[in-house]
Amino acid sequence: MIWQDILIGLLKAVIMISVVMSCAGYAVLVERKVAAWIQGRPGPNRTALPLIGSIPVIGTFLTRLGLFQPAADGLKFLFKEDALPGHVNKFYYVLAPLVSFIPAMVTMTVLPVGQWVEDGIARPIVLANLDIGILFILAVSSLGIYGIILAGWSANSKYPFLGGIRASAQMISYELSLALSLLPVFMWFGGTLNLAEIVEAQAGFLPGWTIFFQPLSALIFLVALFAETNRLPFDMPESETDLVAGYNTEYGAFKFGLFFVGEYTHIIIGSGVFVTLFLGGWHIPFVELSAMPTGIPGAILSVAAFAIKTFVLVFFFVWIRWTLPRFRYDQVMNLGWKGLLPLAIANLIFYAVVIALIEQF
Amino acid sequence: MATKLVERKPLSLAEKTYLPQIVSGLKITMQNLLKPPVTLEYPEERPDIPAGYRGVPTLVKDPNGRTKCVSCQLCEFVCPPRAIRITPGEIPLESENAHVEKAPQEFEINMLRCIYCGFCQEVCPEEAIFLQDVFSLSGHTREELIFKKEKLLELGGTLPDKHYKWDKKKAEMLAADDHH
Numbered sequence: 001m002i003w004q005d006i007l008i009g010l011l012k013a014v015i016m017i018s019v020v021m022s023c024a025g026y027a028v029l030v031e032r033k034v035a036a037w038i039q040g041r042p043g044p045n046r047t048a049l050p051l052i053g054s055i056p057v058i059g060t061f062l063t064r065l066g067l068f069q070p071a072a073d074g075l076k077f078l079f080k081e082d083a084l085p086g087h088v089n090k091f092y093y094v095l096a097p098l099v100s101f102i103p104a105m106v107t108m109t110v111l112p113v114g115q116w117v118e119d120g121i122a123r124p125i126v127l128a129n130l131d132i133g134i135l136f137i138l139a140v141s142s143l144g145i146y147g148i149i150l151a152g153w154s155a156n157s158k159y160p161f162l163g164g165i166r167a168s169a170q171m172i173s174y175e176l177s178l179a180l181s182l183l184p185v186f187m188w189f190g191g192t193l194n195l196a197e198i199v200e201a202q203a204g205f206l207p208g209w210t211i212f213f214q215p216l217s218a219l220i221f222l223v224a225l226f227a228e229t230n231r232l233p234f235d236m237p238e239s240e241t242d243l244v245a246g247y248n249t250e251y252g253a254f255k256f257g258l259f260f261v262g263e264y265t266h267i268i269i270g271s272g273v274f275v276t277l278f279l280g281g282w283h284i285p286f287v288e289l290s291a292m293p294t295g296i297p298g299a300i301l302s303v304a305a306f307a308i309k310t311f312v313l314v315f316f317f318v319w320i321r322w323t324l325p326r327f328r329y330d331q332v333m334n335l336g337w338k339g340l341l342p343l344a345i346a347n348l349i350f351y352a353v354v355i356a357l358i359e360q361f
Numbered sequence: 362m363a364t365k366l367v368e369r370k371p372l373s374l375a376e377k378t379y380l381p382q383i384v385s386g387l388k389i390t391m392q393n394l395l396k397p398p399v400t401l402e403y404p405e406e407r408p409d410i411p412a413g414y415r416g417v418p419t420l421v422k423d424p425n426g427r428t429k430c431v432s433c434q435l436c437e438f439v440c441p442p443r444a445i446r447i448t449p450g451e452i453p454l455e456s457e458n459a460h461v462e463k464a465p466q467e468f469e470i471n472m473l474r475c476i477y478c479g480f481c482q483e484v485c486p487e488e489a490i491f492l493q494d495v496f497s498l499s500g501h502t503r504e505e506l507i508f509k510k511e512k513l514l515e516l517g518g519t520l521p522d523k524h525y526k527w528d529k530k531k532a533e534m535l536a537a538d539d540h541h
Contacts, residue, residue, distance in 0.1 A: 038390045040399040319394075323386045 009127075013109075016127055020108055024264040025070035031264075031318050033066060038322045044069040077257030085155075085250055092154035097251065097258035100147025103140045104265040110136050111272050112196040114282045114303035117294040124196035125299060133195035134186070137273060138179055141228070144266065145171040148230075148237055148247045151259070155250035163246030166329060167230070167237035173336035174227035174234075180344035181220035184351035185210055185277055195273075199281030209280040216347045218278045220340055225274060227336070229266045232321040236332055271313035275306060279313075282306040410494035415479045417495040418470055419517030420510065421488075423525070427458050428514060429489035432465040436481035436490055444474035445481060460531045468510040472498060487526075491517065 029044070036043025044066035052059055052068075062068065084090065110133040112124035130136055145167060152164015186193060188210065189201045202208050211218040227234040238246035248259045275281060282302035293301065327335065375381050401408055410416070423429050432449035450466030452459055481490045495516060500506040508516075 034394065037394045037398075040393060040396065042398045042400065042402065319387060319390060320383075323390045324383065 012127055016108060017105065020105070020265060020268060021261065022070075023268050024261045025074060027264040027268060027314055028073065028260070029066055029070050030314065031321070032069070034315065034318045035322050038319075047072045074257070077254050077260075080253035082253040082255065087156050088250060089154040089156060092150045093250075094255070096147050096151035096154060097255045097262070098147070099150055100144050101258045101262040101265075103144040103147075104262045104269060107137045107141050107269045108265075108272070110134075110195060111269065112199055112276065112281060113272070113306050114299055115196075115199075116299045122200070124199070125303065126196060129194070129196055131192075131194050134182060134193050134273075134277075137269075138175075138182075141266070141269070142171065142175055144262070147259075147262070151251065152237075152247040155247075157250055159243045159245070160247045160249045163237045163239070163243050163249070166239075166243075167247060170227055170230075170234060170236050170332055170336070173333060174224045174340070177220055177336065177340040177344040178224035178228060180341070180348055181217045181224060182277065183348050184214055184217050184355075187351060187355050188213065195276050195281075199276055199283070202280040203283050208283075209278060209285075211278040214278075214347075214351065216343070217351070218274075220344050220347065221278070222274065223340060225270045226317070226320070227332070229270050229317075230263065231267065231317055233324040233327050234332055235326060236329060239326055241326075267314060267317050268310065271310045271317065272306075274313055275309040279309050410496065414494055414496070415477045415492040417472065417498055417516060418475060418477075418481055418490055418492050418513075419495070420468060420513040421491055421517040421520045422514065423522040424519060425528070426519070427461070427527070428464060428510075429487050429522075430465050430468065430485075431461060431487050431489070432463045432468075433486065435484045435486065439480045439484045441478060441480065442474040442476050444471045444476075445469070446471075458527070460534060461527050465510060468513060470508045470513060472500075472506045472508055473503060488520075488522075491520065493517065 033043040042064075045064045047066065047068045048054070048059070048063040049068050049071075052062065084093070109127040110130050112126040112129070114125040116123045116125055148167040148171075149164045152160040152162075152167065155161070185198070189198050192198060192201075198210075202210060226232075230237050236246075238248070240246065243249070248256055251259060282305050284301070284305045420428065420430055432447050434447050434449065437443075437445045437447050446467070446469040447465050448467040449463050452461055452464050458464070477492060479492050482492050493516070498506075
């Protein structure tokens with residue numbers, strides 16, 4: 001029995017990892033395509049697979065859409081010479097991409113992606129249904145910053161170093177607002193930290209999503225999420241115009257690829273967390289929970305709803321990136337400490353009072 | 362120096378949160394996203410070359426197929442970087458173009474020297490050399506980029522002629538011969 005459980009668990013994990021990894025690859029494609037369209041370009045549209053690419057209409061369409069590009073990009077990273085610069089601290093230099101990549105992948109274990117209804121009992125589709133789900137995500141995802149700091153420090157070069165320092169300052173500043181903006185949400189749902197229970201509590205005929213009850217919490221969380229995932233307008237650690245490429249300047253080939261995939265995994269998982277907490281998770285708007293089909297169709301439907309919401313949010317991330325310029329470093333710090341943090345505390349106190357009043361009457 | 366102080370309105374509360382600006386920015390980028398691309402996919406799609414563009418200098422033929430250049434060497438003299446070399450030659454008597462003064466035996470333009478100024482086109486009394494619409498040029502060796510007469514004629518092609526100067530001269534000569 002134990003062996004079976006372990007095997008099934010492993011299988012689930014492999015499926016989840018491969019789905020998220022390929023999503024990260026295609027998030028890169030979304031980034032490149034949306035960037036191109038916003039800038040009036042067609043974007044990557046040449047890479048073609050030998051057999052599929054030569055199918056008359058569909059092959060051409062897929063090629064024009066750039067659908068084979070992620071495979072080419074991945075292969076390029078894999079087969080490039082993995083150069084190790086002579087001036088780096090070798091142990092930490094090799095360790096840094098792993099430290100940045102692994103937490104990004106680990107956070108997905110507690111993310112409920114759908115639900116499985118059988119005999120009237122709804123069970124979430126999740127790798128590990130932890131009762132401290134969100135604490136786990138906050139704890140593990142903030143480990144990723146060590147990867148960036150290590151990369152900046154071990155590269156033994158000034159631009160990565162500056163990038164690493166900026167990253168650590170920014171991460172510490174925004175982690176506070178990130179966690180504080182979540183507290184009202186958990187108070188609202190009666191103190192549970194289990195992500196699946198929070199999604200279930202957001203059901204309802206009209207969208208019972210948290211974002212309609214707590215728009216300010218959602219806004220603060222979203223802004224802090226942008227900062228935590230190092231996305232523009234907060235991409236201080238990278239800021240390619242003033243720091244060459246920031247913390248990953250000295251990296252190439254597959255080690256750079258790990259940073260790259262880690263960043264996009266972060267975005268996908270971050271979007272997933274936002275969807276789970278504020279956009280009703282796997283719930284389809286205006287559809288009663290009892291109206292959902294049971295068994296496998298219901299599971300597929302709920303996973304699809306979750307995936308679509310997450311994709312829309314990933315698109316929003318990309319859209320913001322190609323709209324806003326980068327903040328200056330002091331502006332980032334000002335916004336974090338003087339803007340978001342007081343706002344998050346005020347938000348927390350406001351909802352604490354409101355919830356206390358609701359419980360009173 | 363006169364300076365003008367521009368009055369700046371203090372930001373309203375909504376503007377201080379950056380949010381309205383972000384929304385209007387997002388609107389602009391979404392409009393751009395929905396527009397068709399403005400770029401050309403170069404090797405397959407070529408831009409429209411405007412009239413009067415100064416591309417690679419070429420030698421042209423008239424509609425009768427005669428090389429218009431009479432190797433007067435004016436372009437060779439006017440060429441600022443001295444990219445043009447002309448070896449003048451006689452036209453054999455039995456040729457049907459024997460009435461034309463001369464023809465170039467060899468005509469070379471060193472494309473590594475040419476600065477595309479268009480002086481040769483401007484100075485040519487025979488309208489024989491034109492800077493046309495070829496804008497991309499490359500080669501593997503220096504020798505390859507010294508364009509010979511055949512290459513220049515191939516690039517130039519045939520252009521319509523308004524005057525048919527040498528045909529008229531031939532007609533005049535024949536008419537004069539008839540009078541005698």
